[in-house]
Amino acid sequence: MILQGENEENLTQAGDEVLQAELPEGVSIVPSSAEATNQQLQNALKTLGALAGIVVFFGMAIATMLTLFIILCFYILLHDLLGWRWAKPR
Numbered sequence: 001m002i003l004q005g006e007n008e009e010n011l012t013q014a015g016d017e018v019l020q021a022e023l024p025e026g027v028s029i030v031p032s033s034a035e036a037t038n039q040q041l042q043n044a045l046k047t048l049g050a051l052a053g054i055v056v057f058f059g060m061a062i063a064t065m066l067t068l069f070i071i072l073c074f075y076i077l078l079h080d081l082l083g084w085r086w087a088k089p090r
Contacts, residue, residue: 012035023029 012032
């Protein structure tokens with residue numbers, strides 16, 4: 001029995017139970033287009049999540065490298081402006 005307000009999973013299970021019956025020869029069950037669409041959406045979300053993780057990883061790596069490069073540039077610039085050398089003679 002299907003009641004109003006049931007969630008989609010319960011309705012799908014109820015429909016599957018009804019379809020467990022013996023079918024006449026030549027009759028087949030066609031998959032629901034909603035079920036296929038839901039599966040496609042779930043697969044797309046998995047792919048999108050993986051791509052988002054990769055973008056975040058590489059974005060953080062690039063930001064770290066740029067930060068280190070900027071620090072190095074300021075270090076060299078300040079030493080040149082103040083007249084310091086990399087290796088002072090002894």
